[in-house]
Amino acid sequence: MPSLSVPADATVTGGNILSMLAAMGPFRKRGEQILEEHGIRGVHPDQWYPFPAYVAALGTIRDKMGPNTLFQIGKQIPNHVPLPPGLDTFEKVLASFGMAYDMNHAGTPHGVISYRMHDDRHATIVSGTAYPCDFDRGVIQGFFSKLLSARVVVNHDGAVECKHAGGATCTNHVALPA
Ligand SMILES: [Zn+2]
Numbered sequence: 001m002p003s004l005s006v007p008a009d010a011t012v013t014g015g016n017i018l019s020m021l022a023a024m025g026p027f028r029k030r031g032e033q034i035l036e037e038h039g040i041r042g043v044h045p046d047q048w049y050p051f052p053a054y055v056a057a058l059g060t061i062r063d064k065m066g067p068n069t070l071f072q073i074g075k076q077i078p079n080h081v082p083l084p085p086g087l088d089t090f091e092k093v094l095a096s097f098g099m100a101y102d103m104n105h106a107g108t109p110h111g112v113i114s115y116r117m118h119d120d121r122h123a124t125i126v127s128g129t130a131y132p133c134d135f136d137r138g139v140i141q142g143f144f145s146k147l148l149s150a151r152v153v154v155n156h157d158g159a160v161e162c163k164h165a166g167g168a169t170c171t172n173h174v175a176l177p178a
Pocket residue numbers: 133134156161162163164169170171
């Protein structure tokens with residue numbers, strides 16, 4: 001398990017958790033079971049839930065269902081969240097990850113997702129959230145697919161620290177095909 005520390009009183013919106021469950025599709029029941037094992041049940045979109053328990057549940061999904069399942073769930077998330085209008089350029093989508101995170105989490109540091117654009121088709125995203133590495137990568141892939149109808153290439157940088165290996169951040173390089 002990643003050793004990232006999440007403040008014990010940090011919270012996440014029910015809406016976020018429900019979009020993850022919806023993204024599980026046919027495995028939703030299994031997802032609900034795993035959340036319940038971590039003390040999260042009867043999720044309401046407008047309420048807030050313990051973030052450490054939610055992160056632990058995602059870790060269990062990874063352990064029991066595999067990293068690729070977690071990646072696929074992340075990829076489906078944008079199909080199940082209300083997306084603000086106007087996220088229609090490479091840079092706007094890059095900027096949206098940090099904003100969405102800050103809106104949907106409390107009691108945990110904000111501004112922990114940063115990006116740097118190298119040119120109008122290449123960027124690097126550094127994520128210091130407590131979310132598992134494979135989940136992050138899926139969410140990034142999914143948001144670009146959904147918002148720009150583009151199959152971006154997302155490369156996890158294995159040369160720098162990784163949350164799954166106990167690091168504080170994960171780095172993903174994003175390339176938008178011409
Ligand atoms: Zn990683």
